[in-house]
Amino acid sequence: MGITEDLADALARDAIAAAERLGDDTVISEVSDELGASSTTVQEAFLTAVRVRLAEQRARRHLDERLRRGPSA
Structure with missing residues (x-):
């Protein structure tokens, strides 16, 4: 990937982790707006x-989940 994609992907990982940690998906939108x-x-x-x-x-x-259920009958 190029620098833009690399930086954006790293920021996406961090924003997703922050949203999960805070229990607030709006973090992702806020970062996007910035x-x-x-x-x-x-x-x-x-x-x-x-x-x-x-x-x-x-x-x-x-x-x-599918693997936990096992083979289909």
Whole structure:
């Protein structure tokens, strides 16, 4: 990845972790708004990274649950 994507991804990881720690998903929106005020390019990369990481988390939880249930009959 390029520097924009690398920085946005690192910030996305931190924002997701902060949102989980605080129990407040608006942290992600607040960070996005701050980025948008100075760089819409970085904001877009950040939001993409957030979406990808959250989708991956949901898919992993689904896979873990499916494995816990075991084989289908």
